[in-house]
Amino acid sequence: MxxxxxxxxxxxxxxxxxxxxxxxxxxxxxxxxxxxxxxxxxxxxxxxxxxxxxxxxxxxxxxxxxxxxxxxxxxxxxxxxxxxxxxxxxxxxxxxxxxxxxxxxxxxxxxxxxxxxxxxxxxxxxxxxxxxxxxxxxxxxxxxxxxxxxxxxxxxxxxxxxxxxxxxxxxxxxxxxxxxxxGARVVSRHVLTQDGPSLDSAEVVVAGGRGLGSKENYRLIEELAHLVHGAPGASRAIVDAGWVPYSHQVGQTGKTVKPEVYLAFGISGATQHLVGMKDAKHIIAVDRDPSAPIFRVADLGVVGDLAQVLPKLIEALRARGSHESTN
Amino acid sequence: MNVAVCVKQIPSAETPLAFDPTSKTLVRTGPLVLDESDSFSVEMALRLVEQSGGGDVTLISVVPDGETQGLRTALAMGAARAVLVSDPLLSGLDALGTAKVLAAMVRRLDADLVLAGTESSDGYTGTVPVQMAELLNYPAVSFVRHVEISGDHLVTERQTEEGFEEVTCPLPAVVSVTAGVVEVRYPSFKGIMAAKSKPVEVLTVADLGLEADSLGIAGARQEVIALEQAELRPSGEIITDSGDAFETIVERLVSWNIISEHQ
Incomplete structure (x- = not known):
C-alpha cells in the first residue's frame, strides 16, 4: 500500500x-x-x-x-x-x-x-x-x-x-x-465540567443499566464511582430512557472505554454495550438475570438483586474510606 | 412547518440478530418494528410542527419487502402520512445507497426540515443523515439534543465530546437527534385507530428515477469477507449473592489495587 x-x-x-x-x-x-x-x-x-x-x-x-x-x-x-x-x-x-x-x-x-x-x-x-x-x-x-x-x-x-x-x-x-x-453556524461552545475523571480516561468506570429500576437509583452509580475515584457510565437503554445524558453512554454508539476495572450494574450486555467496554482489563458485573450476556465477559459475575448488593457495597467502601481518612 | 422524518423498521429486540451466510448481510426478515431510537425524532418533529402552528409530519422509510408495521406505530403517534420505498432491489443496501434513496424521496416532498436518528439500532453505521444532507446540498446538524424554531431558522444544541455547542441553522436542513432527548408520547387508542387509515404511499426504486447500479447494492462496492469467532476473554467466576457478594467485590478491587488493602 x-x-x-x-x-x-x-x-x-x-x-x-x-x-x-x-x-x-x-x-x-x-x-x-x-x-x-x-x-x-x-x-x-x-x-x-x-x-x-x-x-x-x-x-x-x-x-x-x-x-x-x-x-x-x-x-x-x-x-x-x-x-x-x-x-x-x-x-x-x-x-x-x-x-x-x-x-x-x-x-x-x-x-x-x-x-x-x-x-x-x-x-x-x-x-x-x-x-x-x-x-x-x-x-x-x-x-x-x-x-x-x-x-x-x-x-x-x-x-x-x-x-x-x-x-x-x-x-x-x-x-x-x-x-x-x-449554512449552519456555531454560536457558542459549552464545556460541561464534571467531578472526577472523564469517562474516556478513567481507571475505573462504574456503569448502570435498566436493571437499576429507576432514574433515581442512578445516584448510587455516581456515588460508587466517586468512592472508587472512577467515572460513571451508562448503557444505551437508560440514555434512551432519558435517565442520564448521552455523554455517559458506553458502547457502539457512545464511548469506548478501556479502564483497569469496569463495574456493570443492571446491564444485560447487549452487543451495542459490550463492544464499548469488553477490552477493560477487569470486569465485574452484577445483574439479576443469570443468563445475561455480560457474564460471558466478566471476571467476576454476581447474580443478585442490585437493591441489595449496591447499597452494601457503597456502605463497605464508605466505611473503609472514612477509616482511611482518619488514619 | 413541514417535517420529514426518516424512520427505520428493524427486527424487534426479541428476534436475535443474524447474518445471511451467503450475502453476509444482516437478516431483516420477519416482523419489523419502529426502531426505538427513531421514536425520538418522530416526537421532536410533532413538537416542532405544533410549535410552528402549521404543517405536518411525513415519514419516509426504505425496506425491501413492503413491511409497514413500524410505520403504523409512528403514524399512531401523530404523523400525517408515510412514504415507503419498497423494492426487492434494496436488499442489502449500504448506508450511502440508503442516503441516496432517502434524498430522492425528500426531493419529492415539500419539507422544510428532515429529521433522523443518529444511527439505527441494528446496523449502527451512523452516517446516513449527513450523507443525505450532502446529496441534497443541505446544511446538517448531527447529534442534536435540543431543537427550537426561531424565525426562519433553527437553534440547536449539538453534542460534543466536551459538552455541547449551540448551532443555528437555516432551512431546509437535516438534523439528526440523539436518543432520549424528549419524552416520547404513547400512541392513544384514537391515534392507533386513525393510523390504520392514514395514507402510506409505496414507491419503487424506478418510481424515484434511480438506477439500482448507482445505489451500491450489497457486494457491489463493499463486502463482508468473513465472520469469525472473536478471541474470548477467559470465563470468570460467577457467584450468586446470598447477602455477602459485596465482600467478594471489595476483595477483587483490593487485589487489583483499586482500593487499598488496610481496613
Missing part, C-alpha cells in the same frame, strides 16, 4: 489521541502517511505528527464558526482531484469525524465502513475488522469499488507508537466555499 491519508482532529490546541492512533495504524500499512488537519497556524502544531511518521499535513485553516463536516469534506474532495489519490482515508469515530466521513462519502460517491477496530492488508486490499454480536464475532470487510475507501475507526483501536520521526511538513490549502451545505 502506497499512501494513506488520516484525519488529524485537534481540540484546544492538541491533536487528539485518536488521530495519533490513526497515524500508528497507517504507518503499519502504507509507505507514506499524510494527514488533513484544520485550525489556525498558531492554534495547533501539526508538525508534531512527524513523530508518528506522518510526512505531510494539509492544513485547511481556521474554520471560524462553521461546522467541521462540510468545510473539511469539501477540502478533502478538492484535494482528491488535485493530488495523487491515497489508497485509503482513515477517520476517527468522533462527532466531527463522522460528519466529515459522511459528507466526503456522498461527495466522492464512495461508501464508508464504520466501527472499524482493526485494519490489515490482504492481497493488496485493505481489510477492516468490525466487532459484531457483542464482540463474540469479528466481521471482516473490504471495499470492492474504485476510489479510496473511507474507514471510520473507533478510538483506542490502535497503538500510537511514537517513532520520534522528523517534523511533518505543513502545507496550507485553500478550499472553495461549500455553499448552502455550510
Amino acid at each position: 502506497k499512501t494513506i491519508w488520516i484525519l488529524a482532529e485537534a481540540r484546544n490546541g492538541r491533536i487528539l489521541p485518536v488521530a495519533e492512533e490513526l497515524a500508528g495504524a497507517a504507518r503499519q500499512l502504507a509507505s507514506t502517511v499524510e494527514a488533513v488537519g484544520w485550525g489556525g497556524a498558531e492554534a495547533v502544531d501539526f508538525a508534531t505528527l512527524g513523530t508518528y511518521d506522518v510526512s505531510r499535513v494539509f492544513r485547511v485553516g481556521d474554520l471560524g464558526d462553521s461546522l467541521v463536516g462540510p468545510r473539511v469534506a469539501a477540502a478533502v474532495g478538492e484535494m482528491l482531484e488535485s493530488h495523487p489519490k491515497p489508497d485509503a482515508i482513515l477517520v476517527g469515530a468522533t462527532y466531527d469525524g463522522r460528519d466529515v466521513a459522511a459528507r466526503l462519502s456522498a461527495k466522492i460517491d464512495v461508501p464508508v465502513l464504520t466501527n472499524v477496530i482493526d485494519l490489515n492488508e490482504i492481497d493488496d486490499a485493505l481489510v477492516s475488522t468490525h466487532a459484531v454480536f457483542g464482540g463474540t464475532v469479528n466481521a471482516t470487510a473490504r471495499f470492492t469499488g474504485s476510489g479510496p475507501g473511507i474507514f471510520v475507526v473507533r478510538p483506542k483501536s490502535f497503538e500510537r507508537g511514537d517513532t520520534g520521526g522528523a517534523a511533518a511538513e505543513v502545507v496550507d490549502i485553500v478550499a472553495a466555499d461549500p455553499g448552502p451545505s455550510d
Whole structure:
C-alpha cells in the first residue's frame, strides 16, 4: 500500500489521541502517511505528527464558526482531484469525524465502513475488522469499488507508537466555499465540567443499566464511582430512557472505554454495550438475570438483586474510606 | 412547518440478530418494528410542527419487502402520512445507497426540515443523515439534543465530546437527534385507530428515477469477507449473592489495587 491519508482532529490546541492512533495504524500499512488537519497556524502544531511518521499535513485553516463536516469534506474532495489519490482515508469515530466521513462519502460517491477496530492488508486490499454480536464475532470487510475507501475507526483501536520521526511538513490549502451545505453556524461552545475523571480516561468506570429500576437509583452509580475515584457510565437503554445524558453512554454508539476495572450494574450486555467496554482489563458485573450476556465477559459475575448488593457495597467502601481518612 | 422524518423498521429486540451466510448481510426478515431510537425524532418533529402552528409530519422509510408495521406505530403517534420505498432491489443496501434513496424521496416532498436518528439500532453505521444532507446540498446538524424554531431558522444544541455547542441553522436542513432527548408520547387508542387509515404511499426504486447500479447494492462496492469467532476473554467466576457478594467485590478491587488493602 502506497499512501494513506488520516484525519488529524485537534481540540484546544492538541491533536487528539485518536488521530495519533490513526497515524500508528497507517504507518503499519502504507509507505507514506499524510494527514488533513484544520485550525489556525498558531492554534495547533501539526508538525508534531512527524513523530508518528506522518510526512505531510494539509492544513485547511481556521474554520471560524462553521461546522467541521462540510468545510473539511469539501477540502478533502478538492484535494482528491488535485493530488495523487491515497489508497485509503482513515477517520476517527468522533462527532466531527463522522460528519466529515459522511459528507466526503456522498461527495466522492464512495461508501464508508464504520466501527472499524482493526485494519490489515490482504492481497493488496485493505481489510477492516468490525466487532459484531457483542464482540463474540469479528466481521471482516473490504471495499470492492474504485476510489479510496473511507474507514471510520473507533478510538483506542490502535497503538500510537511514537517513532520520534522528523517534523511533518505543513502545507496550507485553500478550499472553495461549500455553499448552502455550510449554512449552519456555531454560536457558542459549552464545556460541561464534571467531578472526577472523564469517562474516556478513567481507571475505573462504574456503569448502570435498566436493571437499576429507576432514574433515581442512578445516584448510587455516581456515588460508587466517586468512592472508587472512577467515572460513571451508562448503557444505551437508560440514555434512551432519558435517565442520564448521552455523554455517559458506553458502547457502539457512545464511548469506548478501556479502564483497569469496569463495574456493570443492571446491564444485560447487549452487543451495542459490550463492544464499548469488553477490552477493560477487569470486569465485574452484577445483574439479576443469570443468563445475561455480560457474564460471558466478566471476571467476576454476581447474580443478585442490585437493591441489595449496591447499597452494601457503597456502605463497605464508605466505611473503609472514612477509616482511611482518619488514619 | 413541514417535517420529514426518516424512520427505520428493524427486527424487534426479541428476534436475535443474524447474518445471511451467503450475502453476509444482516437478516431483516420477519416482523419489523419502529426502531426505538427513531421514536425520538418522530416526537421532536410533532413538537416542532405544533410549535410552528402549521404543517405536518411525513415519514419516509426504505425496506425491501413492503413491511409497514413500524410505520403504523409512528403514524399512531401523530404523523400525517408515510412514504415507503419498497423494492426487492434494496436488499442489502449500504448506508450511502440508503442516503441516496432517502434524498430522492425528500426531493419529492415539500419539507422544510428532515429529521433522523443518529444511527439505527441494528446496523449502527451512523452516517446516513449527513450523507443525505450532502446529496441534497443541505446544511446538517448531527447529534442534536435540543431543537427550537426561531424565525426562519433553527437553534440547536449539538453534542460534543466536551459538552455541547449551540448551532443555528437555516432551512431546509437535516438534523439528526440523539436518543432520549424528549419524552416520547404513547400512541392513544384514537391515534392507533386513525393510523390504520392514514395514507402510506409505496414507491419503487424506478418510481424515484434511480438506477439500482448507482445505489451500491450489497457486494457491489463493499463486502463482508468473513465472520469469525472473536478471541474470548477467559470465563470468570460467577457467584450468586446470598447477602455477602459485596465482600467478594471489595476483595477483587483490593487485589487489583483499586482500593487499598488496610481496613
